Amino acid sequence: MGTHVIKMPDIGEGIAEVELSQWHVKVGDLVVEDQVLADVMTDKAMVDIPSPVHGKVIALGGQPGEVMAVGSVLISIEVEGAGNLKESAAPAPVKEAPVAPKVEAAVESKPAVAAAPRPAAVCQGPMVAREADERPLASPAVRKHALDLGIQLRLVRGTGPAGRVLHEDLEAYLAQGQSNASAPAAAAYAQRHDEEQIQVIGMRRKIAQRMQDATQRAAHFSYVEEIDVTAIEELRAHLNEKHGASRGKLTLLPFLVRALVVALRDFPQMNARYDDEAQVITRLGAVHVGVATQSDVGLMVPVVRHAEARSLWDSAAEISRLANAARNGKASRDELSGSTITLTSLGALGGIVSTPVLNLPEVAIVGVNKIVERPMVVKGQVVIRKMMNLSSSFDHRVVDGMDAALFIQAIRGLLEQPATLFVE
Structure with a gap:
């Protein structure tokens, strides 16, 4: 031997x-x-x-x-x-599983596994010692899956990187729970005193390092604007009804990418990278849009290259392809680098306001919050409109506050009058 x-x-x-x-x-x-x-x-x-x-x-x-x-x-x-x-x-x-350049919210959540409605778990599976207000690591899709299954996510032991809870962990928790169905309900309310330490290594360490670096080096400031997306949602629904079967369904993301492309023509300082060591700002003509995408191994930002040359359906297809590659750990290094501006969203979990962290060395990131119907006053009449906030962040070393506000206002105008997205 x-x-x-x-x-x-x-x-x-x-x-x-x-x-x-x-x-x-x-x-x-x-x-x-x-x-x-x-x-x-x-x-x-x-x-x-x-x-x-x-x-x-x-x-x-x-x-x-x-x-x-x-x-x-x-x-x-x-x-x-x-x-x-x-x-x-x-x-x-x-094999390569790309590193998440930043930890912003997922643009699209992985679809939750369909399941029949279940009552809340009584004492299902081995529980984990977490405080009531502690938020375990999990993707938005896993959180929705847990909600659908009636599981308290803080009680589920995660087997993913840094203790991240995966879809498989939910199923294992339920399977274990079937054998414990006769356990007294009071067990779920028993005091717990055990502890668990999770070493911050691998993907989670890299994400932490990048976030710390971004917040320490860049002078972040955020700007939030409310947008009426009723018209563009009507256009999206119409295009999907007419062309969805042959060209694929459109989400709001391709429209947002198009709005970025058009707005950047008047605000080229947003489509830039800042080398703070060399003290050089590089403005780019090409618009390479990073699209933050959540996966079970961490958040990744695949890049839609040359968005300025893509149609709505071309952008939609590329976003879908890259998101799937990132979630499956198959995105290449080239597909995860070279972005000039980033788009990030929590999708249906988008909340009202967020404060995105810059994806250095970029100088701007546009964050999308959820769409909600609200009563609005239009021409003296109270009407129901679909409203959405853009919560965006900028590097104040490079971008002035007035320019940032005007840039987001330009995007607002394009989305509220969607025909202007396509007028040359």
Whole structure:
């Protein structure tokens, strides 16, 4: 028997060290060639490290959360053959799960799994020690799924990164609950004194670092404007009825992307990147719109490139494609970099106002809140209109407050008079 030592591979792009995010094997496990051994985190992506050999794991080179240098020992595997010590770098990574450049709300939530209405859980599954006001990590889709199932999300143990609650955790909680159906209802109200510590590593650590960096380096200020979206919602419904079957359904997002493109013609300072170390502002003619998208592994911002050259349906198709790729962990690094301005939304959970955090080095982010029907006074008459707020943030080092207000007002005018979106 021999020992095959696998070293941390050179992932490229001048990366000298990476964070060990998660092991997929343990000492004593038998592994086969191309089996994923571990996940490591770079500045841009989560990378799977596969095994180049068949054998038995005899030693692990680090613990999750540890930063390891390229070339350091990652894992030792016992293999058949000569007893000589063999060393190699792991083969090229086989999969990338991109890192979320920022943690804003999801533009579209993953559809909740359909389920028949259920009563609130009595004592279902092993509970987690969380305070009543503690908000567990979970995507908007998982939160809606839990609500539909009558589950208190704070009681569900999460198995995702950093303890994130996944759809599978809800189903496991329900399945476990079936065997506990006879437990007394009072158990749900019993005092709890246990604690659980969750190490901030991998994706959650990277998100935290990026958010801290953005809030420390940029001079954020936010501006909120109310928009009457009745007309554009009527146009959207009409286009979907007429062309939805052949061209696909339109959400509000392609219209918002179009409004950004048109408004930026008069406000090019918003479509820019600021290098604060070099003290250089780069304004771009191309409009590459980052669309914040929630996934079970964290929030990602895939990029709709050259939005200025896309039709409504072209934008809609690209947004859908990128969102699916991000949620499935298949978006490439190129698809997650190079944005010039970001669009973020909580969808149906959008609330009234939000304060988006900039996606550095960009200088503007436009946040979309939910649409609600409200009584409004129009030409002296009280009428029901569909209203929506835009909660947007800007880098005050680059963007003046007056320009920011005028920019959002321009978007408002375009959305309230949707024909102007297409008048050249």
